[in-house]
Every structure is written in structure tokens, then in C-alpha cells.
Amino acid sequence: MEKFTTHKGNTAALPFVNIDTDQIIPKQFLKRVERSGFGQFLFYNWRFLDDESPNPDFALNHSSAEGATILLADENFGCGSSREHAAWALQDYGFRVVIAPSFGDIFYNNSFKNGLLPIRIESEQVREWLKASEHTSFDLLINLDDQYIEDPSGKRHSFDIDSYWKNMMVHGLDEIGLTLQYVNDIREYEAKKQPL
Amino acid sequence: MAKTIIEKVWDQHTVTQEEGKPDLLYIDLHLVHEVTSPQAFEGLRMNGRSLRRPDLTFATMDHNIPTEDRRTITDRIAKKQIDVLVKNCEEFGVELADLDSPSNGIVHIIGPELGLTQPGKTIVCGDSHTSTHGAFGALAFGIGTSEVEHVMATQTLWQSRPKTMEVVIDGRLNSGVSAKDIILALIAKYGVNFGTGHVVEYRGEAIRGLTMEERMTICNMSIEGGARAGLISPDQVTFDYLKGRENVPKGDEYEQKVKEWKALATDDGATFDETLTLSADEVKPMVTWGTNPGQGIAIDGVVPSPADAKSDAERRAIEQSLAYMGLTPGTKMEDVEIQHVFLGSCTNARISDLREAARYIKGKKVKPDVRASSYLVACK
Numbered sequence: 035m036e037k038f039t040t041h042k043g044n045t046a047a048l049p050f051v052n053i054d055t056d057q058i059i060p061k062q063f064l065k066r067v068e069r070s071g072f073g074q075f076l077f078y079n080w081r082f083l084d085d086e087s088p089n090p091d092f093a094l095n096h097s098s099a100e101g102a103t104i105l106l107a108d109e110n111f112g113c114g115s116s117r118e119h120a121a122w123a124l125q126d127y128g129f130r131v132v133i134a135p136s137f138g139d140i141f142y143n144n145s146f147k148n149g150l151l152p153i154r155i156e157s158e159q160v161r162e163w164l165k166a167s168e169h170t171s172f173d174l175l176i177n178l179d180d181q182y183i184e185d186p187s188g189k190r191h192s193f194d195i196d197s198y199w200k201n202m203m204v205h206g207l208d209e210i211g212l213t214l215q216y217v218n219d220i221r222e223y224e225a226k227k228q229p230l
Numbered sequence: 231m232a233k234t235i236i237e238k239v240w241d242q243h244t245v246t247q248e249e250g251k252p253d254l255l256y257i258d259l260h261l262v263h264e265v266t267s268p269q270a271f272e273g274l275r276m277n278g279r280s281l282r283r284p285d286l287t288f289a290t291m292d293h294n295i296p297t298e299d300r301r302t303i304t305d306r307i308a309k310k311q312i313d314v315l316v317k318n319c320e321e322f323g324v325e326l327a328d329l330d331s332p333s334n335g336i337v338h339i340i341g342p343e344l345g346l347t348q349p350g351k352t353i354v355c356g357d358s359h360t361s362t363h364g365a366f367g368a369l370a371f372g373i374g375t376s377e378v379e380h381v382m383a384t385q386t387l388w389q390s391r392p393k394t395m396e397v398v399i400d401g402r403l404n405s406g407v408s409a410k411d412i413i414l415a416l417i418a419k420y421g422v423n424f425g426t427g428h429v430v431e432y433r434g435e436a437i438r439g440l441t442m443e444e445r446m447t448i449c450n451m452s453i454e455g456g457a458r459a460g461l462i463s464p465d466q467v468t469f470d471y472l473k474g475r476e477n478v479p480k481g482d483e484y485e486q487k488v489k490e491w492k493a494l495a496t497d498d499g500a501t502f503d504e505t506l507t508l509s510a511d512e513v514k515p516m517v518t519w520g521t522n523p524g525q526g527i528a529i530d531g532v533v534p535s536p537a538d539a540k541s542d543a544e545r546r547a548i549e550q551s552l553a554y555m556g557l558t559p560g561t562k563m564e565d566v567e568i569q570h571v572f573l574g575s576c577t578n579a580r581i582s583d584l585r586e587a588a589r590y591i592k593g594k595k596v597k598p599d600v601r602a603s604s605y606l607v608a609c610k
Contacts, residue, residue: 065307067268067272068268068269069313070276074609118376120270148376155567208277210279210379210380213380216386217384219246219254220256220385227242
């Protein structure tokens with residue numbers, strides 16, 4: 035996976051609470067055999083009108099959100115069904131970071147496993163950024179090494195992250211990559227005990 | 231120190247252990263099917279990784295096979311998942327029981343039939359009912375797609391040590407009462423979350439008296455009770471079932487295995503974090519009147535009323551289930567018309583189940599307004 039140390043990008047704003055994984059990737063798109071290619075269906079029911087044309091009212095279709103790589107949302111983002119496809123879809127669409135006051139547990143873990151950085155920031159601050167991002171393009175700089183977000187005024191906001199996940203993101207390791215650091219232990223185990 | 235079978239199997243499979251981290255657990259058998267594997271194989275390919283132990287991996291297609299005409303798969307994506315599994319198994323060197331194989335079948339049924347499932351193994355599969363294999367004294371549990379890929383690449387999983395629970399079922403079963411009645415009665419008594427966070431060992435006189443097939447039915451539904459896995463210490467019934475099966479060692483090697491397997495059983499005096507009990511004498515044939523396995527009652531019971539609910543949430547759940555099922559509170563379960571009979575789920579579709587069903591329907595006909603379906607493997 036790509037290493038994540040710092041990232042600067044445009045934001046897209048979804049000022050809603052409880053955005054669940056079925057809204058992120060509706061269930062009719064789950065029956066694929068690929069892990070890639072889910073981005074085209076991201077937020078499908080919101081992004082497109084009944085005639086499949088882009089919904090001009092939806093944030094990702096605003097010109098201010100063009101090329102956005104950072105998603106801003108309100109409380110409990112990614113709640114609901116455990117489908118890993120939600121993280122795949124966001125990443126495939128081009129997002130590298132999701133910032134929200136809180137996340138659904140399984141989605142939060144699935145994000146790291148797939149190289150998407152979820153950041154918890156207190157709700158007042160997120161709501162301020164949501165407002166700023168809604169109608170104009172609004173960049174944020176994320177520094178994962180030093181655990182802060184810099185806004186356009188140069189002000190820095192620190193955030194917490196579990197050291198296990200941070201190590202994985204900074205070194206561009208996925209969970210398998212991390213486990214493969216133990217490959218000698220695995221070999222030793224296999225040599226010692228032939229499985230029953 | 232006296233240990234439970236859960237602790238013994240866990241300790242035998244711990245590759246590394248560090249304070250404050252989950253244990254790295256070695257996996258002895260990875261069962262793969264067409265629905266939860268395609269993205270895992272793709273992940274390996276995208277990262278240029280190989281499948282670490284094809285010899286410990288076994289695949290079959292079972293989820294997308296139609297009940298009635300198994301050769302005609304009209305859902306294009308279902309068909310594609312099957313085709314992709316064939317291709318992936320070729321590319322990564324995985325043994326596959328395909329549609330033409332006499333071994334093809336529900337993965338949790340063929341694993342034991344082929345003798346792949348054995349006491350003391352750690353077994354995973356991208357399917358929640360993997361706990362079925364626990365009937366043999368294996369530690370078996372379901373995993374998600376990322377974990378499927380993780381096992382393919384490393385033959386291990388990071389797992390935190392589970393809490394242990396014993397479910398002691400003493401007494402003798404009444405006639406007409408089967409294994410599925412036991413597990414439904416247990417869930418009806420203790421709720422759909424009784425096992426949350428635990429690996430459950432089923433013990434006691436009633437369990438010892440069960441055949442392997444019946445034990446599998448109980449372990450299969452551990453998941454409906456919220457448990458991470460469910461298992462039963464192996465005994466002579468287990469060893470007799472395994473003897474002579476395709477993947478089980480023969481001769482002296484078999485005798486040696488039996489010695490190892492015997493040593494796995496929970497020691498006298500071992501302690502569990504939790505204990506639940508159920509008396510087999512009290513278990514009657516069970517049916518569910520609602521939409522989850524916790525909504526089970528004895529066959530001589532009546533459909534409950536929302537007014538009996540102990541909480542608002544339960545009242546709403548009863549109302550919703552009754553509306554969905556079209557049932558009226560107070561109706562005797564014995565008076566509810568049967569519309570569909572299905573035989574063939576991973577809980578109850580072993581040859582012994584089919585024989586049992588055949589015993590009841592022999593010489594009789596299906597009533598015109600009842601739909602009955604099952605697929606009998608002709609080549610067997």
C-alpha cells in the first residue's frame with residue numbers, strides 16, 4: 035500500500051449524521067468479484083437522479099468538491115452493515131482521508147485495513163470545516179507523522195490515533211504486510227509442528 | 231494445571247504472543263467458497279503475493295448452487311463467482327471440489343465427510359457457520375474477506391484470546407427430540423446473545439450420547455447464540471466417524487493420531503469463565519414462530535403476544551415478526567399450516583438427516599399446496 039505521511043487536498047462536505055455503509059455503497063452493487071471499481075457506485079442513491087444523471091444538489095457533484103481527496107462528515111460515519119465494500123468504494127473514488135467526530139466501529143477498522151485514513155476530530159471543529167467546505171473549495175493538510183491537521187489559516191489541530199494503525203499507514207503496510215514481518219516466527223512454527 | 235480443550239488448541243496454535251496485542255494464531259485448514267473469496271484472491275494478485283499453503287486450503291462452490299436445477303444458474307453474477315473460483319483455484323494451486331466432483335457439497339458438510347475436519351485443528355472459512363467443525367474438537371470460526379486474504383497470504387490470523395464457556399446438557403433426550411431442538415431450546419432459554427465473546431464447549435451426558443451428525447448441528451448453530459465458536463471434546467464417537475475417511479491417516483499413524491486427539495479433551499477440574507446448564511429431559515420438539523432463532527417455542531406452545539414482552543424493544547420485535555409471518559397471538563403452533571418444506575441447509579443436510587426425513591415420508595405424498603425441495607446427490 036501507498037505510504038501515508040503527509041497529504042494536502044481539497045475537501046468534500048457531507049454535513050449529515052449516521053451516514054451508514056448502505057448509503058456509502060448500496061447493497062445492489064455488492065455482487066462483484068473485484069475489489070476495485072466500486073468508486074463509480076459510491077453514494078449512488080445520492081449522487082445520481084432516477085434517470086442516472088448526476089444529482090446537482092449532491093456535494094460530490096459540486097464544482098467546489100472537484101478532485102476532493104478528503105471527506106468531511108458528521109457523527110457516526112460508516113455505521114451499519116459490516117461490508118468492507120464501503121472502505122473500498124471511498125478509496126476507489128479517490129478519497130484518502132475521512133474526517134468526522136465519530137465513526138462506526140467496523141468501518142473505522144476496515145478503513146485502515148484498506149489504506150483509507152479515518153480521523154476523529156471534535157464535532158464543533160468538524161462542523162466549522164463542513165460549513166467552510168460546502169460551497170467553496172477548501173484544502174486541508176494532514177500530517178500523520180506529527181498527528182495534526184493544518185487549515186488554510188495555518189492553524190494546527192492535533193488528533194489521536196492508535197499507534198498500531200499509525201505504524202501501518204506511515205510505513206505503507208497493510209495488515210498482511212505487518213504480519214509478514216513475523217514470517218520467521220511463522221516458518222519456525224511450521225517447522226516445529228506439522229499441522230495435525 | 232487442568233486446561234479446557236479451548237485453551238489447549240489455542241496454546242498449540244499460538245505463533246507469537248506479545249503483551250497488549252492479540253495472539254498470532256496458526257490456521258490448519260482454510261475452507262474457501264465462491265462468494266467471500268474473489269476479492270481476497272484479487273488482493274493477493276494486486277500485491278504480488280502468493281498463497282502460503284495451498285496444501286492447507288480446500289475450495290468448493292456451494293452458496294450459489296440452485297436447489298432444484300443445479301446446472302442452470304440464471305443469476306449472471308452468481309455464475310461469474312463460480313467461474314472465477316475455478317480460475318483462481320487453478321492459478322493458486324488450490325484443490326477444488328467443483329460441480330463435477332462427487333465431493334461437491336455444502337462446505338461444512340463435505341469437510342467432515344472427507345476427513346479434512348479433525349480434532350485439534352484450527353479451521354476458518356469466510357462463512358459464519360464454520361463453527362460446525364467444532365463438533366470434532368476443532369477450533370473453527372467464520373471470517374471476513376480481508377481475513378480470508380490474510381490467511382491465504384500468511385496462514386495466520388491475529389486473534390484475541392477468547393473467554394471460555396461451558397454449556398452442560400445432562401439428562402436424556404425424549405423420543406422425537408433431535409439435536410436442533412437442543413440448540414433451539416438453549417437459545418430460547420438464554421437468548422441470541424448467550425455466547426457473545428466466548429468460545430463454547432458443549433458438555434454433559436446428553437452431548438456424549440449424540441452422533442457426530444447431531445453434534446455438528448449443535449455446533450453449527452453456536453453462531454445463532456452469538457458465540458465466536460462452539461466445540462465438543464472428541465471421544466470414541468469422533469474417532470470412529472473419522473476412521474477410514476479420505477484425508478485421515480491410516481494404520482499406525484491413525485492410532486498415533488487417536489492418542490493425540492484423546493489428550494485434547496478438557497481435563498477434569500478445568501475451569502471456564504462461564505457455565506450454563508440445560509436439562510435434556512425438559513427439551514421438547516421446537517419450532518420458531520418468528521424471524522430469529524431466539525423466537526423459538528415448543529411444538530405444543532402457542533404464538534406469543536406483544537403484550538407478553540418484557541421491554542419496548544422486544545414488543546416491537548414481536549409485532550414485526552408476527553406481521554411478517556402472518557400469525558395471530560394465541561394460535562397453537564400445531565394448528566399452523568405448513569407451506570414449504572426445505573431440507574438442505576448446512577445445519578441439517580447430512581445423509582443421516584435425509585434418511586430421517588425419508589423415514590417419515592416413506593409411502594406418503596406431498597400435499598398439493600405444499601412445496602417441498604431438496605437436492606439429493608445422485609452420484610452418491
